[in-house]
Amino acid sequence: MKILLLGKNGQVGWELQRALAPLGELIALDFDSPGPLSADFSKPESLAATVRAVAPQIIVNAAAHTAVDKAESEPELARAINASAAGVLAREAFAIGAWLAHYSTDYVFDGSGSTPWLEDSPTGPLSVYGQTKLEGEDAIRASGVRHLIFRTSWVYAARGGNFAKTMLRLAKERDKLTVINDQIGAPTGADLLADVTAHALRAALQQPVLSGTYHAVAGGETSWHGYAKHVVEFARAAGQPIKVSADAIDPVPTSAFPTPAKRPGNSRMNTRKLQETFGFTLPPWQTGVERMLTEILI
16 A cells, blocks of 8 residues: 655654554655655645556645745745645546545634534634635545545644744743743644544544544643643753743733734643544543653653
């Protein structure tokens, strides 16, 4: 079985290279991959030739325009990568009878209330990023392709930059930190997403009825403030030279840090459908964060 992975060098794509390898022959590409196969998502139609050349049984799309604020000033590029490219991949996958796995986001919702979002909750994106990701979802569903769309949030990995690394750096430099406390979600590891994807695809290949949209985030919930405190205290306990004291990480509202793109306040996501359908147990967010911290602090 051939698997075409796109966006191999991103946080999720990097972990997918590991998780997907046992399922079959893996052809992994990124936008700057050398050779004749194009994975340039800024030119969506070029992807069609790549799919036809590889003729995979599974396409996993881990590429996206994820610079949320930058998307506000370059909506055409964000739409090409997040929406048009997803539509092309869906069309080509449908034509050859392949499965398409794709990642979406809590940003497709308006962030209101405090109830965890269900897969069929009304959408209402607040930003170009959220809108283009929703358009990508809609294009996939409209194509008729067998698909797994995983909506996730607050993704991190040991590889590359992330919120935890930023907090650790600042905690070693400053006496005081201010962190937003009115956005609520679940930090979710790229490794967890990759493993969920591989196991779900294996099941879906045997049961096409499992095609659909699923919420995939770690268990529990926290604010960015709670996330930061957990990271800093874990590092302090691990013997890191933390300068900021435990009571000098101050909570502030989102309004304290104005950004071009509006962030959803409620990023809670109900994962019951994913867990019951595939028999998964999603660990508490702290488990993955502590594992990541252990890896980067060693």
